[in-house]
Amino acid sequence: MRISRLLSKTLREVPTDADTISHQFLVRAGYINQLVAGVYTYLPLGSRVLKKIENIIRDEMDKAGGQELTLPALQPLEIWQQSGRDKTMADVLFFLHDRRDRKMVMGPTHEEVMTMLAARYIQSYRDLPVMLYQIQDKMRDEPRPRGGLIRVREFFMKDAYSFDADEKGLDASYQSMVTAYQNIYKRCGLTYLMVEADSGAIGGKGSHEFMVITDSGEDTIIHCPACGYAANQEKAVSVKKKFEGEAPLAIEEVSTPGMKTIEEVAGFMKVAPSRTLKAVFYMADGQFVFGVIRGDLEVNEIKLKNQLHCNDLRLATDAEVQEAGVVAGAASPVGMKGIKIIADDSVNTGSNFVAGGNKPDVHIKNVNYPRDFKADIVADIASARAGDKCIKCSGKLAAVRGIEVGHVFKLGTRYSENFNATFIDEKGETHPIIMGCYGTGLSRIMASAIEQNHDDKGIIWPVSIAPYHVYLCPLYREGTNVAEVADRLYEEMTAAGIEVLYDDRKDAAPGVKFNDADLIGIPYRVTVSPRTLEKNAVEFKKRTEKAAEVIPAGDIIKKIKELV
Numbered sequence: 001m002r003i004s005r006l007l008s009k010t011l012r013e014v015p016t017d018a019d020t021i022s023h024q025f026l027v028r029a030g031y032i033n034q035l036v037a038g039v040y041t042y043l044p045l046g047s048r049v050l051k052k053i054e055n056i057i058r059d060e061m062d063k064a065g066g067q068e069l070t071l072p073a074l075q076p077l078e079i080w081q082q083s084g085r086d087k088t089m090a091d092v093l094f095f096l097h098d099r100r101d102r103k104m105v106m107g108p109t110h111e112e113v114m115t116m117l118a119a120r121y122i123q124s125y126r127d128l129p130v131m132l133y134q135i136q137d138k139m140r141d142e143p144r145p146r147g148g149l150i151r152v153r154e155f156f157m158k159d160a161y162s163f164d165a166d167e168k169g170l171d172a173s174y175q176s177m178v179t180a181y182q183n184i185y186k187r188c189g190l191t192y193l194m195v196e197a198d199s200g201a202i203g204g205k206g207s208h209e210f211m212v213i214t215d216s217g218e219d220t221i222i223h224c225p226a227c228g229y230a231a232n233q234e235k236a237v238s239v240k241k242k243f244e245g246e247a248p249l250a251i252e253e254v255s256t257p258g259m260k261t262i263e264e265v266a267g268f269m270k271v272a273p274s275r276t277l278k279a280v281f282y283m284a285d286g287q288f289v290f291g292v293i294r295g296d297l298e299v300n301e302i303k304l305k306n307q308l309h310c311n312d313l314r315l316a317t318d319a320e321v322q323e324a325g326v327v328a329g330a331a332s333p334v335g336m337k338g339i340k341i342i343a344d345d346s347v348n349t350g351s352n353f354v355a356g357g358n359k360p361d362v363h364i365k366n367v368n369y370p371r372d373f374k375a376d377i378v379a380d381i382a383s384a385r386a387g388d389k390c391i392k393c394s395g396k397l398a399a400v401r402g403i404e405v406g407h408v409f410k411l412g413t414r415y416s417e418n419f420n421a422t423f424i425d426e427k428g429e430t431h432p433i434i435m436g437c438y439g440t441g442l443s444r445i446m447a448s449a450i451e452q453n454h455d456d457k458g459i460i461w462p463v464s465i466a467p468y469h470v471y472l473c474p475l476y477r478e479g480t481n482v483a484e485v486a487d488r489l490y491e492e493m494t495a496a497g498i499e500v501l502y503d504d505r506k507d508a509a510p511g512v513k514f515n516d517a518d519l520i521g522i523p524y525r526v527t528v529s530p531r532t533l534e535k536n537a538v539e540f541k542k543r544t545e546k547a548a549e550v551i552p553a554g555d556i557i558k559k560i561k562e563l564v
C-alpha cells in the first residue's frame with residue numbers, strides 16, 4: 001500500500017476525548033474514526049488488524065472442532081421474552097420496530113438463536129457433541145462508552161456455543177475452548193490472566209474471564225501470587241478476620257450526638273471500624289432492602305444482586321430511606337420489622353458490635369448476631385481487597401487492573417429448557433442438551449494489544465496482527481536513484497508475500513516519515529537513502545529496538561521472510 005494513496009492521515013494532536021493510550025494512538029495513527037459515541041469506522045489500517053485477529057480466532061476455533069455459521073443480527077423480541085432476557089438485559093438492548101409494528105432487537109449475543117437452531121437440528125445423542133461459532137458485529141447500548149474500542153456500542157465478537165449430552169462432555173468442550181483462547185491470546189501477543197468470574201446476565205454454573213493486564217483496564221482482579229488464585233473482584237473471596245473469645249454482653253444505648261459515619265462513631269466509641277456494624281440501603285426491583293456489613297468492609301453489589309436474585313439494584317435515595325422508616329446515620333437491624341434484611345457473613349466474625357440505635361444521635365453497644373437481630377439472608381456480600389488473606393493458601397492477595405477480552409461460561413440447561421432443545425439418549429429417554437458459551441471481543445483484543453505494546457512514540461504491533469509487516473521508507477533526494485530502488489523493492493517484497501506500507505511521499509521530511517512509522521507501529525522499517533545506496537545496502541530497524549542495522553540490499557527480502 002502506498003501511503004500517498006492511503007485514505008487516513010496521521011494526526012499530531014492527541015484527541016481531547018481520548019483518555020486511554022489505545023484510543024489516542026488508534027485515532028492519531030488513522031486506524032479508527034468515530035461516527036457517534038461508541039460507534040466507530042475501522043479505516044483501512046484498522047480493518048486489516050481486525051481481519052488478522054479474525055483469522056487467528058477462526059484458525060483456533062476450527063482446530064478445536066468448531067463449525068462456523070452466521071446468525072442474523074436482527075431478531076424478534078419474542079425470543080428474548082422467552083428467555084427472560086428482554087428484562088435482564090433491558091439496559092443494553094437496542095429495541096426497534098419493523099413496518100408491521102413487530103418489535104425487534106439488535107443481537108447483543110446469540111444464546112437464544114443458537115439454542116433454537118440446536119432444537120431444530122439436534123435430535124439424538126449421536127448428533128452430539130456440537131460446537132458452533134460465528135464472528136459478527138454485535139450491538140449493545142452501553143450507558144457509558146469509553147476508551148475508544150474498549151467499551152463501545154457496536155463491536156466485533158466471536159461467540160461460540162457448545163452442545164453436549166452430559167456434564168463430562170461440557171467439561172471437555174469447556175476445556176477445549178479454554179485452550180483455544182489461550183492460543184489466541186498468545187498468538188495475538190497479549191499477556192493475560194485467566195480469572196474466576198461472575199456469570200452475570202448470561203446465567204450459568206461456572207465461568208472464567210480472560211483479562212489483559214493493564215492499568216487502563218476497567219476491571220479489578222484480585223489474585224494470590226503465592227498459589228495462583230485469581231478472580232474478578234465481582235466474584236473474588238477472601239478470609240474475613242475473626243474476633244473470638246469475647247462473651248456476649250448486654251445491649252447498652254450510648255448517646256452519640258452528631259456522629260453519623262462509621263469513622264465518627266468508631267472514633268467516638270474508641271473501637272476499630274471492624275468492631276462496628278454498618279447499615280446500607282438498596283432498592284432491589286423496587287423493594288427496599290436493608291443491608292448489614294462489618295464497618296471495615298464494603299458491599300460488593302454484584303454479590304448482593306446475585307443473593308437477592310433481582311434484575312435491578314441501586315442505592316436507595318434519602319427519600320426512600322425515610323419512607324422505609326429508617327434513621328440514616330443511626331440505623332441498625334436491631335428491632336427492625338417488615339423490612340428485608342440481608343447480612344454479610346462478617347456478622348458471624350465477632351461479638352459485641354457497635355451498631356445504630358434507630359433513633360437520631362443514638363448508637364448501641366454489644367450487638368450480637370443472631371441474639372439481637374435476624375436476617376432474611378446471611379451470605380458473603382463483601383468485596384475482597386488487596387492485602388486480605390487468600391482463602392486457598394492464606395497468602396496475601398494483590399490487586400491489578402485488567403481489560404476483559406474473553407469470557408467462557410458453563411451454561412448448563414438454562415437455555416435448552418427455555419427453548420426445548422432436547423436429545424434422545426441410548427435408552428430412548430429425552431434430556432435437555434447441556435450448553436456452554438464462549439465469547440471473545442476482536443475490537444477489545446485490538447485495543448488491549450496497544451495498551452500492552454506501545455511507547456511514547458506510538459504503537460508497537462505484535463507481527464501477527466500488524467496491518468503490514470514492513471514500513472518501506474525512502475529518503476528521496478533529487479539526482480539519486482532512491483525512488484527507483486524503493487519502487488523495485490516494493491514490488492519485489494510484495495511479490496514475495498511481504499505486506500508493505502510504502503511511504504512514497506515525495507514532500508515529507510525524513511523526521512516526519514520516521515515519526516509516522518513509529519506512530520503507526522509497523523514491526524519492521526526498511527529505509528533507503530542515498531547514503532545506504534552508496535554501499536548498495538538498506539537500513540533495517542525493528543520497531544522494538546532503537547538501533548538500526550545496515551543490510552545488503554540483496555539480502556533484505558530473505559531476512560524479512562524469516563521474521564514474518
Ligand SMILES: [Zn+2]
Pocket residue numbers: 224225226227228229390391392393394395
Ligand atoms: Zn493463595
